[in-house]
Amino acid sequence: MREGAIENVPKIAQPALRHRVKIQIYQSVQETSSDEQCSIQYLCQLAGISRASYYKWIHRKPSRVDIEDARILPLIQAIADENNSLFGYQNMTYALNNNSDVKYNRKRIYRIMAINGIESHFRIDQRHSTYRKSTPQETKDNLLDRDFNAEAPNLKWGTDITELKYAGDKLYVSTILDLYDRYPVGVVVSRRNDTKLVHDTYFMAITLNQGATPLLHSDRGFQYTRKIFSRMLENDGLTQSMSRVGHCIDNGPVESFQGFIKDMAKVLFGKAHTYEEAAEIIYRTYEYYIYRYPQKRFHGKTAYQVRQEALTANTPEQYPIAPNRRIERFWERIEKSKAKHQAQAQQ
Missing domain, CATH: 3.30.420.10 (Ribonuclease H-like superfamily/Ribonuclease H)
Structure with a gap:
């Protein structure tokens, strides 16, 4: 994803997406240097990154956040695989919390999903109304009167x-x-x-x-x-x-x-x-x-x-x-x- 495209997404998503793009660039340099035997310096110049930042990424040690994210990712992926990516980050957070003693923060789940390209496939279709004429035998008043709240079941x-x-x-x-x-x-x-x-x-x-x-x-x-x-x-x-x-x-x-x-x-x-x-x-x-x-x-x-x-x-x-x-x-x-x-x- 290019920088211009990132600017078009909601601000809450931009940091995670920038991080995802950066990781993808580092991984591409690493894979290409192994497969094509190109110099690291040349590939870094081509990708628009410094060689120092690439080597820093190569020799990085995972932080506690990285380790915890790596533990959570398979849990998220399992739910997404099971329901064909029905959930966005909010429902994913609810699902994780319902099945665990650990209570996850929705911002963390959002970040993990964004970095790893896990997004909801659930989109609400536009509805079009149709009218069917009928001759009612009995009609009743609108007693509900758009009061859709109820204090208990079966009311x-x-x-x-x-x-x-x-x-x-x-x-x-x-x-x-x-x-x-x-x-x-x-x-x-x-x-x-x-x-x-x-x-x-x-x-x-x-x-x-x-x-x-x-x-x-x-x-x-x-x-x-x-x-x-x-x-x-x-x-x-x-x-x-x-x-x-x-x-x-x-x-x-x-x-x-x-x-x-x-x-x-x-x-x-x-x-x-x-x-x-x-x-x-x-x-x-x-x-x-x-x-x-x-x-x-x-x-x-x-x-x-x-x-x-x-x-x-x-x-x-x-x-x-x-x-x-x-x-x-x-x-x-x-x-x-x-x-x-x-x-x-x-x-």
């Missing part, structure tokens, strides 16, 4: 359906997400986007959480506005809430979560060629997320850890959602796009 659930394309075909993933700990209490994959998909997801969630009577929030998709579904929730003691028309931000946590899961699946497992492969990838990605993915909001804990602690605590720990204007602007753009599609569909 507020959100649900949605997303599609996943594979090999010219697609499947549908229905999720019920607990807003307290972002724990998927129900996940079902199907070839069909129908009422049965929603019912199966609900039955899974309610069966695994006996006695739970949360508020269940959804959009106004045809599956959620059927009388049979509303009666089912009512009979089980749940309160139904629905997003306003054209306001997908009302169900923002679940919609963004499903997009996040699809992006994670691409990094962890790549492309699927059959329905069976795609379904397995989705279920395995959810499993990885639940048990292995540390989250900043939860101070590096996984959704599973947060849920288990809360279910056994007299007073569950609180994890308030920090305001994020960037995310708010993103959802505002989505709402405008959805309103545009809705207007076009009604013409």
Whole structure:
């Protein structure tokens, strides 16, 4: 990497990248002098470094920091290899700390990863909203009212359906997400986007959480506005809430979560060629997320850890959602796009 290119990266990364480039230059001089039998002086001049600095590097003795970094590097590399470089430095730090009695500093992990060229392959794709017109049998007020914080598990659930394309075909993933700990209490994959998909997801969630009577929030998709579904929730003691028309931000946590899961699946497992492969990838990605993915909001804990602690605590720990204007602007753009599609569909 050239100096000009280093200047274009964030300042926090520049020292580590400069160090990495310098080491690469020294290593190139060392390897070339052995292979090509060129003089050290000539190679140093060619590389733009002094011969004294090169020999200082050759005869260096590793410091305590170097020794500790060398011990940590294989731990980082093992995690990166295992999940196809899903983690950036922050989640890598959480993962290391969750699996060790030693608590590592995130700046150190950042430096080690930058020097050794270990970076996250996880990129969030740009989402495009679509509008599907339906005639609801029943609608409910937006009782959730964008209050996405919950004081304990099983108080507020959100649900949605997303599609996943594979090999010219697609499947549908229905999720019920607990807003307290972002724990998927129900996940079902199907070839069909129908009422049965929603019912199966609900039955899974309610069966695994006996006695739970949360508020269940959804959009106004045809599956959620059927009388049979509303009666089912009512009979089980749940309160139904629905997003306003054209306001997908009302169900923002679940919609963004499903997009996040699809992006994670691409990094962890790549492309699927059959329905069976795609379904397995989705279920395995959810499993990885639940048990292995540390989250900043939860101070590096996984959704599973947060849920288990809360279910056994007299007073569950609180994890308030920090305001994020960037995310708010993103959802505002989505709402405008959805309103545009809705207007076009009604013409």
